[in-house]
Amino acid sequence: MTVWILRLGHRLIRDSRTSTHLLLVARAFGANKVLYTGRVDKALEEKVQNIVDDWGGSFSIEYCSDWKIAVKEWKIKGGEIIHLTMYGLPIQKFIKKIRLSKKPKLVVVGGSKVPSEIYEIANWNISITSQPHSEIAALSVFLHEFFEGKELIKSFDGAKMKIKPQKRGKKIITNDEVKYPL
DSSP states (O other), X not given: OOXXXXXXXXXXXXXXXXXXXXXXXXXXXXXXXXXXXXXXOHHHHHHHXXXXXXXXXXXXXXXXXXXXXXXXXXXXXXXXXXXXXEEEEEHHHHHHHHHHOOSOEEEEEOSSOOOHHHHHHOSEEEESTTSOOOHHHHHHHHHHHHTTTGGGGOOOTTOSEEEOOOSSSOOXXXXXXXXXXX
């Protein structure tokens, strides 16, 4: 299933850490790609590429100068738009319907202020708790529910590094060791 994320309104410096964490969650929880709007941030793009290079997978990031064009093209190609908002329909009541549709998904997560057009364009305005919270939390819960927890055991091809789970301490397996499953 194709799942892309559209991050609206990235702001340099102010959003650097938040956007980085949002992208890390998107990758780790099964999204294929992130489009981001707002300010171009080559450092953000490089951070993500370095993570992919070291930890594997085919995840990518791309700057999008106009979210309206991206959303319109997504819909023309037959995809669905899912907007994560605290004002939407409760995820627990609608995730099954979203999951059952085999159409590619573009999950929209806000930045500073979400344009009102997003609410109208979206196929689904979905809430996670209907309470104020972070877009990082909303995305992680949505992807976890969408993939039914299977993202927690996802394998990332081409990894140069992998965590060896253990009760205490930290162990990272690198290079050739990664070729052999734990």
